[in-house]
Amino acid sequence: MPEGHVLHRLANRLKKDFRGQALQVSSPQGRFAESAQLLDGTEIVSAHAHGKHLFIEFEAARFVHIHLGLYGKWRFSSVVEGEAPDPIGQVRLRLVSDSEVADLSGPTRCALVTRDEVDEVIARLGPDPLDPQEGDRARFINEVRKRRRAIGELVMDQSVVAGPGNIYRAESLFRVGISPFRKGANTSRTRIGQLWDDLIVLMEDGVETGIITTIDPEDAPAELIEGDAEASRFYVYHRTGRPCVVCGTPVSEQLVAGRRLFWCSHCQR
Numbered sequence: 001m002p003e004g005h006v007l008h009r010l011a012n013r014l015k016k017d018f019r020g021q022a023l024q025v026s027s028p029q030g031r032f033a034e035s036a037q038l039l040d041g042t043e044i045v046s047a048h049a050h051g052k053h054l055f056i057e058f059e060a061a062r063f064v065h066i067h068l069g070l071y072g073k074w075r076f077s078s079v080v081e082g083e084a085p086d087p088i089g090q091v092r093l094r095l096v097s098d099s100e101v102a103d104l105s106g107p108t109r110c111a112l113v114t115r116d117e118v119d120e121v122i123a124r125l126g127p128d129p130l131d132p133q134e135g136d137r138a139r140f141i142n143e144v145r146k147r148r149r150a151i152g153e154l155v156m157d158q159s160v161v162a163g164p165g166n167i168y169r170a171e172s173l174f175r176v177g178i179s180p181f182r183k184g185a186n187t188s189r190t191r192i193g194q195l196w197d198d199l200i201v202l203m204e205d206g207v208e209t210g211i212i213t214t215i216d217p218e219d220a221p222a223e224l225i226e227g228d229a230e231a232s233r234f235y236v237y238h239r240t241g242r243p244c245v246v247c248g249t250p251v252s253e254q255l256v257a258g259r260r261l262f263w264c265s266h267c268q269r
């Protein structure tokens, strides 16, 4: 599943390439046809992501709420000589500008909603490190502190913090040295605050570059390691049994709540 930075990049792209002109809006697959008809010929006013949710605002305060889930994806292509290419696969939503096509396929959710419904979705989510508002850092600290669940699970809980997925979870906890098994309630406010700050640093880099790289250059191996390419990008993610680049202890892996969790048992306490 894409992590939050992907949705923020999509929102930026939709604003940059599609805003401010009447769009052809359709649902080649048909499942969004009625809503698409309402939007057809109108303009995108804005696009905004919160965590893994994407909201596209059209004229007349009509919003499309999208969650990609596990299989959803956007495909962008060019309009050539006034012709949009044929849709590939099951395209739920198609946006066509003068020059570009955006095709959405396989989302968990793609629905026309009101501004109130957008607000309700966001209210159920935790703060987003990619859109930090005043008080969000303290809110994150409080949400973690009041729970007895392991912090490794809390960082993946979208009602605690919106956006991080499995990679940012593993890597940010390593970088601040917190064991993923430490209970939220037993983690100091200082350390939880450091975790929030690091999520912002890592995820902003993801928005900028489009790829997740979490290892500091001075910690990365000088050359690509055969069979351990991840060591050039990550500290622990997908590096089970490989030596921790900081201390040499083999990286651990365990299935937690159905997701693979990676950590260094020496560096993280």
Ligand SMILES: [Zn+2]
Pocket (backbone or CB within 6 Å): 244, 245, 246, 247, 248, 249, 264, 265, 266, 267, 268
């Ligand atoms: Zn280590």
